[in-house]
Amino acid sequence: MEEKENNEESQENTTPGCCQPIKKSSSGFWSGLVYGLIPHTGCIAFILFTILGVTTATAFFKPLLLSPFFFYILIALSLIFASVSVIIYLKKHSLLSFDGIKTKWKYISILYGTTLGVNVLLFLFIFPLAANMTSATDAEITDDSSEITLSVDIPCPGHAPLITGELKTIDGVQSVKFRFPDYFDINYDSKKTSQGEITSLAVFNTYPAKIISGFQEVQETQPIGCSTCNSCSGACGGTCGT
Numbered sequence: 001m002e003e004k005e006n007n008e009e010s011q012e013n014t015t016p017g018c019c020q021p022i023k024k025s026s027s028g029f030w031s032g033l034v035y036g037l038i039p040h041t042g043c044i045a046f047i048l049f050t051i052l053g054v055t056t057a058t059a060f061f062k063p064l065l066l067s068p069f070f071f072y073i074l075i076a077l078s079l080i081f082a083s084v085s086v087i088i089y090l091k092k093h094s095l096l097s098f099d100g101i102k103t104k105w106k107y108i109s110i111l112y113g114t115t116l117g118v119n120v121l122l123f124l125f126i127f128p129l130a131a132n133m134t135s136a137t138d139a140e141i142t143d144d145s146s147e148i149t150l151s152v153d154i155p156c157p158g159h160a161p162l163i164t165g166e167l168k169t170i171d172g173v174q175s176v177k178f179r180f181p182d183y184f185d186i187n188y189d190s191k192k193t194s195q196g197e198i199t200s201l202a203v204f205n206t207y208p209a210k211i212i213s214g215f216q217e218v219q220e221t222q223p224i225g226c227s228t229c230n231s232c233s234g235a236c237g238g239t240c241g242t
Helices: 002-015 027-054 055-065 068-091 098-103 105-134 157-167 194-198
Strands: 145-152 174-177 183-189 207-216
Touching: 027 055, 027 068, 027 105, 027 157, 055 157, 068 105, 098 105, 105 157, 105 174, 145 194, 157 174, 157 183, 194 207
Parallel strands: none
Antiparallel strands: 145 183, 145 207, 174 183
């Protein structure tokens, strides 16, 4: 009789009261958010230091962005962090088995989904937006301004802040606007700089750039058959300059 009363008392202590709020588990979402952001802290720091003009700090993070595989490594790291978290969570609840994964599939789905979602948000929205923030200059658009659009072979939009930051270092570049996925619209003072100087930036040795629009500067070598002009591409047989 006494043992029965003890069992009933134990059940009363473990059963939540009707007035107690039911806590919804959101640890999977917050964990996924953290694991999605942690690998990108270096990139975020690079962007913040660039906006603030802290050149020493940006120089420290710049070599990381010069690696074509850097952002793919970060995605892999975020998924590794998420996987380790899942293993620890399942082991803590004695569910480290296939049946345990089926039991906690909602938690695992939220964790991985949030981790991947943060990466997609950073690559498609945050980093492109930051690229245009870091490219702002105080130069005034003049009558000598010219425009050029470059297509830069960057592995993902996460490298856009690096490209815009490098373009901003050129005296004469008045504005740079990044367009998804790899286009950079550049407005520059033709009296201070040229397309050649812009495309000869060291960063383009790692990420090749090509001109897809803009004023094409006259080459020193004239087209064959036309020594006086290059507007006809030689079709006039050299007589159009009269």
